[in-house]
Amino acid sequence: MKESLSQRLPAWNRVRALLIALAMASALIDGCPLPTPRVRARLPPSLQELTDRLYDAQQIVLLPVQPIKDAFSIGQRWALFSSTGGIRYRMWIEASAGRGAPWVLLYRAKDDDHAYMRETLEFRRVLNVWNPSRAGKKTSYDAFTSWIARTALLSEPSFEEVRVSMERGHILERGEAFVPLATFDDVVVRRRDEVVQ
Amino acid sequence: MIDRWVAFWDRREAPTSLALIRIAVGLVVLMDLLGAARAGAVPALFAPPPFGMGSGAVSAHLPVLASWLGASQRTALFLWWLAVVAAAMVLFGAAYRVGALALSFALAEVAAFQPDGDGIDRLLRIVVPILALSQAHARWSVDAWWRNRRGRPAPIEVPAWPRYLIVLQLVWLYFSAAHSRDDVSWWPQGGFSAIAKILADPHFARFAPGSLASVYPVTQLATAVTMLFELSAPLMALTLTTRFGRHSALYRWAQSLRLRWIWMATGASLHLGIGITMQIGIFPLGMLALYPAFLGPDDYARFS
Numbered sequence: 001m002k003e004s005l006s007q008r009l010p011a012w013n014r015v016r017a018l019l020i021a022l023a024m025a026s027a028l029i030d031g032c033p034l035p036t037p038r039v040r041a042r043l044p045p046s047l048q049e050l051t052d053r054l055y056d057a058q059q060i061v062l063l064p065v066q067p068i069k070d071a072f073s074i075g076q077r078w079a080l081f082s083s084t085g086g087i088r089y090r091m092w093i094e095a096s097a098g099r100g101a102p103w104v105l106l107y108r109a110k111d112d113d114h115a116y117m118r119e120t121l122e123f124r125r126v127l128n129v130w131n132p133s134r135a136g137k138k139t140s141y142d143a144f145t146s147w148i149a150r151t152a153l154l155s156e157p158s159f160e161e162v163r164v165s166m167e168r169g170h171i172l173e174r175g176e177a178f179v180p181l182a183t184f185d186d187v188v189v190r191r192r193d194e195v196v197q
Numbered sequence: 198m199i200d201r202w203v204a205f206w207d208r209r210e211a212p213t214s215l216a217l218i219r220i221a222v223g224l225v226v227l228m229d230l231l232g233a234a235r236a237g238a239v240p241a242l243f244a245p246p247p248f249g250m251g252s253g254a255v256s257a258h259l260p261v262l263a264s265w266l267g268a269s270q271r272t273a274l275f276l277w278w279l280a281v282v283a284a285a286m287v288l289f290g291a292a293y294r295v296g297a298l299a300l301s302f303a304l305a306e307v308a309a310f311q312p313d314g315d316g317i318d319r320l321l322r323i324v325v326p327i328l329a330l331s332q333a334h335a336r337w338s339v340d341a342w343w344r345n346r347r348g349r350p351a352p353i354e355v356p357a358w359p360r361y362l363i364v365l366q367l368v369w370l371y372f373s374a375a376h377s378r379d380d381v382s383w384w385p386q387g388g389f390s391a392i393a394k395i396l397a398d399p400h401f402a403r404f405a406p407g408s409l410a411s412v413y414p415v416t417q418l419a420t421a422v423t424m425l426f427e428l429s430a431p432l433m434a435l436t437l438t439t440r441f442g443r444h445s446a447l448y449r450w451a452q453s454l455r456l457r458w459i460w461m462a463t464g465a466s467l468h469l470g471i472g473i474t475m476q477i478g479i480f481p482l483g484m485l486a487l488y489p490a491f492l493g494p495d496d497y498a499r500f501s
Contacts, residue, residue, distance in 0.1 A: 013206070013207045014203050016207075016358070017203040017205075017206045020206055021202070023362075027369065028369075031373050033377065036377065038379050071305060072301075072304075072308070072322045072326070073308040073309070073319065073322060074322050074323050075319065076369065076373065077377060079374070080316050080370075080374040081374075081378070081391070081395060082374075082377050082379060083380050084380050084390075084394040084395050084398075085387075088399075089399075091400070109400055110399040110402065110406060119236050120238050120241075122476060123232065123478070124229075124315070124477060124478025124479065125242055125311065125478070126236070126238050126250070127478075128313045128315050131400045138312075140250050140253075140311060143245075143246035143249070144250040147244075147246055147247055147248070147249050147250045149247070150247040151241075169399075171394045171398060174393055174413045175392075175393030175394050175395075175397040175407065175410050175413065176407050176410040177397060177407040177410075178397050178398065178399050178406040178407070196247075
């Protein structure tokens with residue numbers, strides 16, 4: 001009788017094939033295209049409830065691999081440039097000599113006249129920290145404001161405060177321009193005594 | 198069925214693609230880390246506030262290095278050096294396994310110290326451990342040179358499963374990116390205006406926002422091609438399997454039109470376009486570093 005291929009292979013090969021199958025199944029479940037929060041908000045209540053149940057089921061099924069996901073901070077939902085329209089932002093960094101003194105613009109994204117620490121701020125890992133995502137400000141945004149305030153205040157002793165803010169803007173339909181809306185989100189003011197010990 | 202599954206993941210092939218990926222990934226990670234230092238972002242990226250912006254260094258779940266060495270600028274610098282040395286070991290294939298495992302650890306720690314990474318960071322945290330388990334150092338590496346010198350040459354063929362997994366990961370990334378786009382501007386009803394809008398976003402645009410508005414139809418075409426390219430990724434995975442389905446009509450049709458090469462060229466062009474027009478760091482290069490995974494032994498035989 002002809003021996004099957006898997007019987008002829010060492011046991012490890014079967015274990016490896018099984019592990020790969022499990023990894024692929026976990027990845028597919030993790031990356032399952034369940035409605036995003038924005039899509040969910042547009043669904044009728046019954047489908048919203050179904051979506052919530054599916055998310056719960058997904059979490060339960062992925063429980064065994066959650067430690068690996070946490071250790072490596074990985075996931076299989078790849079929302080790359082998923083949000084391009086609506087409100088967009090332009091970061092401002094300003095400094096002031098103290099209460100009542102005027103704010104001096106140090107840096108503004110895509111503004112050649114205000115380019116304080118541009119090379120550092122626009123390095124992709126730093127940009128990722130301050131550039132808001134579709135979910136809002138990033139986890140490290142507050143830490144970023146402390147760091148940039150400390151850096152600016154140490155380099156310029158006459159300043160007493162640093163303000164970081166996100167100017168709201170709208171991008172025209174054909175991408176002709178970024179139109180500022182004169183309102184600001186995520187405004188953080190750091191004083192010298194907070195960040196320079 | 199099970200036998201075929203086991204046999205598929207047990208295939209062996211020349212280590213050319215895996216070696217190319219190893220070198221390219223090592224180079225891209227090293228360039229990124231050195232770029233961080235050149236930009237003056239080290240150790241600030243990983244240091245605790247207010248000395249840096251590494252919010253993870255003071256979070257409830259401390260990174261391993263922060264719990265061992267404490268959260269400080271010195272620990273942040275140590276992490277950077279660890280990643281640099283490990284990336285160089287991967288690039289040159291020197292003590293490769295140790296280097297690749299160290300890089301896997303370092304990349305996970307980077308994410309723990311600085312949680313605000315982007316897609317390419319996440320992709321590398323998946324791919325580098327896969328590479329660490331591969332024999333990507335069997336060619337064009339210090340390790341292979343050393344083995345040859347000692348009269349124990351590196352294997353001519355190595356397990357192919359790491360390359361297959363990288364192919365599947367890339368294919369899934371593209372497909373997932375496409376179906377995760379719930380913004381209407383990526384779709385026909387939104388006029389395929391997404392890329393034009395990204396190019397006007399002050400945080401992403403490399404050139405002054407609006408300066409490319411005159412080529413709006415080109416950006417519309419680029420948006421449509423991007424979506425078509427990404428949504429068709431699963432079909433390309435099918436044409437990549439050289440044994441399964443070789444006699445199928447779909448495979449023959451794809452081969453006759455050289456669809457796989459057109460698809461890869463489209464992907465490479467899109468990434469180059471992104472790299473030229475957008476300010477998103479190593480994402481395009483990081484993706485292209487993995488493209489050798491799409492090339493199998495047959496392709497190299499054809500080149501030679």
